[in-house]
Amino acid sequence: MTNRTFVMACLTPLFIFSILFLALPIVRLFMASGEGDAGWAVYVDILRKPRYLNTLVLTVLVSLATTFAALVVSTTAGMFLVRNRFTGRGTVLSVLTLPLAFPGVVIGFLIILLGGRQGLVNQLTPGHVVFAYSAIGLFLGYLYFSIPRVLLTVMAAAEKLDPSLEEAARTLGASPYRVVIDVIIPGLMPSLVASGAIAFATAMGAFGTAFTLATNIDVIPMVIYTEFTLSANIAMASALSIVLGIITWILLLIARSLSGSTVAGGG
C-alpha cells in the first residue's frame, strides 16, 4: 500500500460517518422545513408571525445581555487572576472553571436552588422573591454557563499580552486607566470578540437550561422543541433549527477566525 492510499484509508471512516450522520441528516432537515403547508414561505413566517418574531427578539435580547455581563465579569476576574498571585488563587480558578462540565439542565436546577420557590433568595428575603422561571433566571443560567468559557479564553489571551507594552505606556506617562484603555483592551480585543461570539451563540442555542427554567417564557430552542413534540409542526421546527444553526455557526466561525480555538460549546 502506498503512502497516499494509506492516508486516504485513514480518512475514510470519518468521511463515511460524517456523510451518513451529518451531511444527509442536515439535508433532510432542510428539505423537511419546506414540506409544511406554507412551503418555503415558512422562513417568511418566522419574521411575520408575532409568536416567532417576539420569541426571536427575546432570545436575542437575553443572549446579548448574557454576552455583555459575561464579558464584563470574566474579563475583570480574568485580568485579576492573571496579574495577581495570592494564596487561594488556585481555588478561585477551580471554582470559576468547575461549571465547564455541567450540562444546561444541571445549571437550570442550580438557578432554581437560587431563585426558585424553595430557593435561597426567597428564604433569605422577606416577601415572595422568585425569579428562576423568568427572563432573569434564564439570563442567570446562561451567565453561569458562559462565565467559565469566557474566563478561560480571556485568561489565555491575557497571559500572552506583553507586559513590556504596559511598561512602555507607563514610561510615556499613561495613567493606569489610560493603560487599560490604550493597551490592555486593544490587546485583548480579538479574544473578547471571539469569546463574546461564543457566549452569544451558546445562549441562543441553549436548550438544557431553557428546558428546566423556561416554563413561562418562550425562547427559540423551547419553541423548536414544542413545535416538534406538541404541535407536530415539523416544518416550522426544522426551519427554526436551520435559522438557529446558521446564526450560531456564523458566529462561531467569526470567533474561531479571531481566536483560533473554541472552548467547549454545547449546553
Added chain:
Amino acid sequence: MTLRLTHTAKTYPDGTKALLPTDLAVGRGEIVSLLGPSGCGKTTLLRIIAGLETPDAGSNIWFDDDNVTSLPVERRQVGMVFQSYALFPNMSVRANIGYGLKMQKLPKPEIEARVTEVLEMCQLQPFASRAITALSGGQRQRVALARAIAPRPRLLLLDEPLSALDASLRETLRDELAILLREFDITAIFVTHDQDEAMAIADRVAVMSHGHVVQSGTPEELYRNPMSAFVAGFVGNAMPLQGNADGITLHLDGGALTLPANGAGQTVFVRAEDVRIGDDGPLRGKVETVTFLGTHYRIGISGITPNTIASIHTGQNAPRVGDMIHVAIKPETLMLLPQEADLA
C-alpha cells in the same frame, strides 16, 4: 554498492523544474558531496535517490544492477541522516538505533548486539538509555548517524548533516564525520551548501546550480581547474577582474596585467591568496578595509577594478586604511573562464 542515475529529473506539479535531467555515477565506497547554493536542486536529487520524491518519467535509478526507480523508500535499504535528524522523541537512543533492525525482523539478541556495536563505534554508550530530548546537538547528530548506519544500508544519504549545529561544534564534528564515514566503508552521498564541509569530507564533489550538476571532481580539481565562473566563485571564492583584455594583456583601472593566454572573450578570475601586496607590483590601489583574522589580515583594495578586491596578507604588520599600495598577481594564478552564460 555503486549508484547510477540516468536522465533523472524532477518537475513539480506547478511546473517548477527542481532538477533538470541529470546523470550521476557513484563508485563503491565513494563519498560524494552535492554542493550548491540553496534552491540548486541538491536536496531534491538526494531525496529522489532515497525514494522520498518521485522523479519524472524517463528517470532511472540503479543500485548495482537493481533498478530501484519505482521502489518506495522503505524498501530501498538506504540509510538517511536528516537535516533536523528526525529522531523519534518517543524512543530512547537505543530504541532509535535499533528501529531499522526491528523493521528487518532480526532476532532480539542480534538487534541488541548490533546496536551495541554501533553505539561503540559512534562513542554513544554512555547515552544509550537516554531520551532524545536529553541530548546535545552534537550527540543527536551522532545518534542520527548511528541509526542510519545500524541496518547496514546499501547507501548512506546525509542531508546537510551539520547545519543544525553551532559554528564552533560544526568544525570538530566535520572531521569526526569524515573519519567515521571512512570507517563504515560505505557508499555515501551528502548534501551541503558549505564548500569547506564538502572538501573536508568528500572524495568527490558535484557542484550544482539551477537544477543541474555543473562540474564534478575531486576537491583539488574543482579548486584548481574550475570550468565555469560559477564554480570558481562558489568553490574558493574567486573574484572576477573586470577590465579589457588585449591579447595577453589585461587592462585594469589600476594598471595592466599579463595573462597566461589570450583573454579575448574570457573572464579573468583570481583568488584572494594570490593577490600580493608589495612595492614591486604593477597595479596601484587604495586600502579600504583591514581586518585582522589572527593568522592573517584580509585587506580590501579599491581602485584596481570597479569592485573592491580582497587580498590575504600574512605579514607582521599591515598597511593602514587610506594607504596607496602596489599589488602584484602572478600570471599562472589567473584563471581564464568562458564568460558566464545565462544559466536560468
Added chain:
Amino acid sequence: MFKSKVKILQLAITLLACAFLFVPIILSVLAGLTANYFRGISSGLTLKWVFEVWDLYANSIFLSLWLAIACLVCTLIIGLPAAYGLARHPGWLSRLLEEFISLPLAIPGLALALALLQLYGSMKGFRTSWTFILVGHVLYTLPFMVRSILAVLASMDLKTLEEGAASLGASPWQRFRDIVVPNAMPGILAGALTVVTLSIGEFNLTWMLHTPYLKTLPVGLADSYASMRLEIASAYTLVFFILIVPLLMAMQWASARAQRITQ
C-alpha cells in the same frame, strides 16, 4: 491609591462571580444530604436520598457510563486515523472536512437531533436502540477528539519523522503504529478525557434521541427535576458531581499538558 481601589473592585467582582457559581453547588450538595430541605439542616444529615437515587436511577447511570465508553471507542476508531490523515494531507479539502465535522460544535444539539430523527426516526430497530443515542454522542464529541490529536500532530515535524522511519524500512502502517500514535499520545489522552466528560454530561441531543427505556444520567436528572422532590433531585445532582468533577479535573490536566507540548 487609584490602583488599590481598582484592585479591590476587581477582587470584589471575582469573589462575587465565585459566589454566584459556587453557592448553588453547595446548596445542591446540602439539599441532597438534608433530611428535609424545607426545614433546613436542623432536620439532620442523611444519605437516605442518595440511596433512593441509586434505586431509582442506577440504570441510567450505568447506561451513561456504557455510552461514554462506547463513544470513546468510536471516536478513537474514527478520530485517530482521521486526525493523522488531516495532518498528513493538509490542503483545502482537509480544511473543509475538518470544518464540516466541527459543525456539531456550532449547531445546537437540538437541531442536530431533529435532523437525525427525521432521517432515521422511521428505522424502528435503530431508533429504539442505544446505538441511536451513541451516534448523537459520537457526532458531538468527535470534533473534540480530532482537534485535540490534530493540534499535537501539527506541532511536530510529522512528515520528516515519518520519512526517517520509512528510510529505516517501516511501512505506512508500521510508521502509524510506532511513530504517529506514541507521539500523539498527549493529544489522544486529552481528547479521550474530553470525550468521556462531554458524553456523560450530554443532554441536548440525548433528550431528543432517547426512548423511555433508555434514559441517560442527564436525562434522568431532567426527569427528577421535573417530577421528584427537591432532595432527590439534589442527591442525584450530587451523584453527577461526584462522577463528573474528577473527570473534568483530569481533562483539564491532560489538556494543559497537551497544550504545553504544542507550544
